[in-house]
Amino acid sequence: MSLVLAGTVAGLVLGDAWLWVAVEWSPPAYAGFYASGGFDTPTTVALLVAAPVKAALLWLILRAPAPGPLDRRARALRRLLYLAVAHALVLWYPIALLPDVVGAVFQLALWSAIDVLYLLVIRWRSRMLRAAAGVAFAVELAGTADEVLDELDLPELGSSEVAAAVLMLGGAAAIIITLVGQRRDGRWSRGTQAAGWLSVGVYALVIPFGVFFEGIPGGGPVLPVVMGVMALVGTVWLAATARELPVEDRPADPPPARRRVTRVAVAAVAMLPVIALIHPEQTPHLTHTGWSPACYDRPGFGDLKPAERDAAFLCRARSTDGGVPPMFPDGLSDQEVLAYGRVLCRAKDHDEQEAVLTRAGSARAAWGADPWDLVYVCPEIVGAAHPELLRSAAETEAANDAHIAEMNAECRDPWPRTKGVVQATARYFLFADGDHGYLVHDPGDESAEGEMDQAIDELYDDGDALVGAVGSTVLVGHVEDVTDLCLTVKAFRTAPPRRLAGWDQVTEVPVVSRSGRLTVPELDGGDAGAGAPMPNLAIAGKGRYRLRVHVRVGDAGEEHLVVVFPGASRKRLELKS
Template identity: 80%
Template sequence: MLGDAWLWVAVEWSPPAYAEFYAPGGGLDTPTTVALLVAALVKAALLWLILRAPAPGPLDRRAKALRRLLYLAVAYALVLWYPIALLPDAVDAAFQLALWTAIDVLYLLVIRWRSRMLRAAAGAMFAVELAGMANELLDELDLPELASGGIVELGLILGGVAATIITVVGQRRDGRWSRGTQVAGWLSVGVYALVIPLNVLFVGRISSGNLATPVMMDAVGLVGTVWIAATARELPAEGRPADLPPALRRVIRVAVAAVAVVPIIALIHPEQTPRLTYTGWSMDCYDRPGFGDLKPAERDAAFLCRARSIEGGVPPMFPDSLSDQEILAYGRALCRTKDRDEQEAILTRAGSARPAWGADPWDLVHVCPEIVGATHPELLRSTAETKAANAAYIAEQNAKCRDPWPRTKGAVQATAKYFLFVDGDPGYLVHDPRDEGAEAEQAMDKVYDDSARIGVAGGAVLIGHVEDVVDLCLTVKAFRTSPPQRTAGWDQVNEVSIVSRSGRLTVPEMGEGGEVGAGAPMPNLAIAGKGRYRLRVYVRVDDAGEEQHLVVVFPGASRKRLKLKP
């Protein structure tokens, strides 16, 4: 709605697309609208404090530089963040690191700390703050970070808070800054204490469409900008504003106390509120090891991660209104169901947003391995066991394939099972893997138009299968000259042209963890280097319905397409 868009822009000073990102669909809900109206009043008052004229008085060169940099930081917080956000994230991180490095150095030089120990402590805290910014820049540049881990990251965040605290202490000892400015500094510390836990507490809800909380967090976050602006405004030694009256001081003390207490109150839930150990946004849920890699005590947590997962934008299996124990109980009930209808009934009773989907055995195995393992023993394996089982299966399938020309040896050759997509795969490629053109896609388009199901496009040939199979036996051979045709015993024999621009021609292999490709290493068939080759394809289906392919490659300049056996 147009009215919602104007309200969002007027209060949040950001494009309406930001609101659409967090709450797609149909405009702002009532709590968000109320939050925006309240935030408008709060931000208007804070903006008036920010835009007050600088105090008159002489400034030395360092103080002038500090004032300009502080006002640049204010401009960034109010306006410049948006155009800079359009640039790569590394630019933003580098800008902030450079800006606050200069500000912190000038803080050490301009503020009259009146204590070497306090100045040294301030320098240490500023260094920790800048280390956090440098760490973020290294992360954006994909370079090795200074440190990693949750504890280190928390330490860097707290270092930034400590830098603010020690700066306010320095302002108090300096004597130039009014009580109001110092209170704004302490309030900005209180905002840290408010925003950090709320950000952790509401991260899942914010991302699921609740905008009221981030709107209010954004409004109170402007207090830090008020403090920066007041610090710049009151830099002159003369003309310090008069102290606030006692009544106003009491109001400010109450406000500071409220900011300190509200986060604690927000973290205390009613007794009936469900306890959520893991949500769809928990960092511990991103790593999903195999069942066999988990300790028994970790299996319930793994199921909770999956039950509340919203990965891929899909709704979770269970709503957040259910506690951990309720979800585990529903999970064990799902294990005892006989069909999807019973699962749907249980999920409907639990309030699931997707009851018709049921529950998958690879999720339920974590709460009832004895039941799921009886019908799906492969789900009980560890990652190493799964890898070994897959390797053994591929080796077994490769052993079933035989060289159809055992007496005719190529310069290079290989025989393996080629695995196709179960849900439908047009075939396999013989191509130049270093050619980054769109020829593979062109060959795929052409394979459907060819009766022999061979699509040719320069350096890529897509060879289709004639039967509805999920794998086939493939032998590839490369010769230096054209071998005998030998069409007897084959259903189809066709010969086409292919070019190698890099000196390589090969068939895709099944990579680690892959499902499609050759089950064994495939050689480079372009044995004469760059140039044009002839590619002959032999296809047959035996009495058991197994499809066999023989691909023969040899140098040849002809571009003709030959059908040697229809």
């Protein structure tokens, strides 16, 4: 205790880093991590208050073991408990320098042995209680094993929210049932049991602390200091459990006054999590922020229950995806954000939306608000103008499929009397803001890196060129500034007749298939691609081919016919331009 207190006084003189080392028992670098600009007044006060508390707890931890004989199992349990104490105080740092998986495996091995010895050493005096302890210990160890799986990048046991919650509560259940066993055993004093119950309260208190404060930037090191003090309570219980193993009879009960103080302390720690969850009505409720895990998924309106739609709007209103500022500042409560959202729904135009967002303190008021965000708070208003936003994911997919099928049906084979070995006709969708064109390429060619850029250069080097061909990549441009065109592809075993009549441009270029495939990209969940499956045009396998592109623009829009056949020539032919 004297060393800790003397070190604290020395830290006040030598600077923030040494004050951190004296109180937190961790390297100076940790102080810079939590507060790179130095400690503010609340942090310094928190460290000065924590120093005597931690010194007192350390005195309880380092008390000499009670004398008395121990059998082999009890002796092993005492050593493992003291190893757990040493890890909590000192060994955590050198282990933290090793790969994370080493620390996770160490914890799993240590607590597996301790839990087994708990079952064998504690006199449970009930088979049902021992069995319940075994189940609680198994759940606790499953949570530790889950951390090992996570570090090894293997599928986790607690992948679902329910499973994760069960594994998290397993630790508290293991402590509680161990305390019940200690009480029935009779060897452990009331003070040891009180320390155990306090550790349960600390365990419950850490959960809301982590939920509410972990994601808050700039919170400073006060919270780690407080949580470091609370964590020592569990270490006191472990050390006291190891110290009193040989005591056969419980010591005399403490005076009534001390028992009352202990009960008040236990009740206070147990009630703090509940009190922390209760806020006055005027306190901002920040249930969903831009970095909340519940905001990672973006379900459609039709996939949400009515009670879930407000939360979906809060996620979008506070989103910072892409580095853009959120629609509303973080200082606004959930209730205020939802109220502003409903006011935005009733805005008559963009200028009125901008005025509402400006009043709310938005950093992007000039952007207004999008209907696909507002639909979650006022579906009756947005849905009247945009009924497609009310669909579920399945309904949206079905509508997209129907639209693509309708667009494909509008395209006809421009060379119906000449059948290819394989062929297909479909609508090809391009980016609305100006796509280069579409590819006929070898998707399995790993050596084609850079060919796309060369094909683009070739396409634009000659203002009249419509096709850029390099190796296994052919880029076909478009005549008009279109968002889609009708595309027919055919593959032949020999060169078909040159059909030039009725076409505006006809170009023939060489192409190679290094993997035995030549095809056109399909529309697979993206914005560009063919609306139907495209065949493999390399019908002769690996080798060289000729690719003939026919292009025309008429009443039906822009049409393309792509003909592929084996050929070793490497010439580029402008058959019609």
